[in-house]
Amino acid sequence: MTDRLVLVINCGSSSLKFALLGEADRTPVLSGLAERLGTAEGVLNWKAGDIREQVLIADGTHRSAMAELLPLITRFAQQPLAAVGHRIVHGGEHFTGASVIDDEVIQAIKDSSTLAPLHNPAQLTGINEAMRVFEDIPHIAIFDTAFHQSMPPHAYRYALPEYLYTEHSVRRYGFHGTSHRYVSRQASLLMGMEPGHGAWLTAHLGNGCSTCAVLDGRSLDTSMGLTPLEGLVMGTRSGDVDPNLHSHLARNLGWDLERIDNMLNRESGLLGLSGLSNDMRTLVAARADGHAGASLAIDVFCYRLARSLAGLAVALPRLDGLIFTGGIGENSPLVRELTVRHLALFGLAIDPAANATPPGNPARQIQAEHSPAILVIPTDEERQIAEECLALLDFTATQSAEQEA
Structure with missing residues (x-):
């Protein structure tokens, strides 16, 4: 079976973290961090196996960092990417799982930016630049908040007037959902559970x-x-x-x-x-x-x-x-x-x-x-994000096959 590749991107206001992950191999094919973006001291540090290098990013922009990433993907990927997964901090109540990025998803991320003003706008920048560089590849959003959408109302509601929730989305959302999901699943495997x-x-x-x-x-x-x-x-x-x-x-x-x-x-x-x-x-x-x-x-x-x-x-x-x-x-x-x-x-x-x-x-x-x-x-x-991306691709493919049948 083909070892599908997923590029995972976590974009901050002054950084861009990435990892190229195969479906089977637990070790990233390629990983790195572009930091000090937005300054004249932008730099990209990356590693692939025993190879480690640093590249200066002359204008310090996210666009240039992504442009430096493209030849690295071409160099180390043995096949085309199956997807690009984007970590997004806040999805509000819009998302309970991974979502293929389209105009509607982008608008929802923008709408949630008031709840994460330091994170969502930067991650939208990452999406825009990645979609420009990696065309014709599914881009998938994985939200920190999505895992916690299973919380019952008695856990996520504040004791505040109703209209603050219904009209202004003031409630508890939670974060680090990707990490909590990953380690709890690994715990079940470690302890011999389903x-x-x-x-x-x-x-x-x-x-x-x-x-x-x-x-x-x-x-x-x-x-x-x-x-x-x-x-x-x-x-x-x-x-x-x-x-x-x-x-x-x-x-x-x-x-x-x-x-x-x-x-x-x-x-x-x-x-x-x-x-x-x-x-x-x-x-x-x-x-x-x-x-x-x-x-x-x-x-x-x-x-x-x-x-x-x-x-x-x-x-x-x-x-x-x-x-x-x-x-x-x-x-x-x-x-x-x-x-x-x-x-x-x-x-x-x-x-x-x-x-x-x-x-x-x-x-x-x-x-x-x-x-x-x-x-x-x-x-x-990064591994959890890649797995959720591949699971969504499989689900979408199954749905398409059933509709055609």
Whole structure:
């Protein structure tokens, strides 16, 4: 069988991350990152097997970055692309799964841009440039929010006047859906269950962090809400604060909305608590050296994470296991240890030796004897996006065949 190829693109306002993935091989054929776009210092770093190169992007535009990508695809792809998959942060209530990009989908992404002003416009730029460079190939949108569209109303509605939801789409959406979907499925395989089965609490922990309650492949609740600011303590984001904080700061400090928004999104979280860094590795090292701010930041991070996981447990009929993923979740034994200490009520306990396994290892179990499963599973959002693209192509082909018959 032909090993179909999917090019996955994740476009930011100043970056363009990509991966060329085969259907069967778990290792990308080609992957890379164009960064510092929008400046004169734009650069494209890519790797294919043992080959690694860096290319300067003279004008620093997304268009030029995509133009540099085309010959690389031609060089390393052994066959035409089956699809180009685009990661889109916010799809509002429009999308519950992968969608072939057409004028209607593009308009819906534009309509959702008010809910993700830093992400959706940049990702539309990526779509436009990719469709110009890779013509006559299906382009498919995969939405971070789509996985969470299975949440029931009691989980996604805010206790606000009805018209704010019906007329202005104010509700909880959730994010990191591709990652939560991927690791919960991998957990079922690791534990010998039917693929996609199980009742899981998942913790995606990076610079952005979120938790999710997943039952048999469906999101029942998650920590992020209308925007990615709600929920956990993150690298520079505060997570949950008193909703009246805005008016308190406006009245007492004279701050306007822009300043408050900037503080909550870019000056808070681990960085704000520690006064040192938003990088967990830096904070763990500083904690070991007795830095009080770093110690406080880690303690608050882990307590708030445990509290979120405990709260999400009410969405599940049982608990088959807890999953850690993302840069922090996969690589910080200290964060996993401190978080699980707060969850003793659920019978969760870590095996210290298993937990101390160095980073870079495959999916593994780290629970102590008699504890529910505690899993560390490296996320692979690009692989999940590629698989959803191919599944949509297969579904579309089957529908066409049935109509012709």
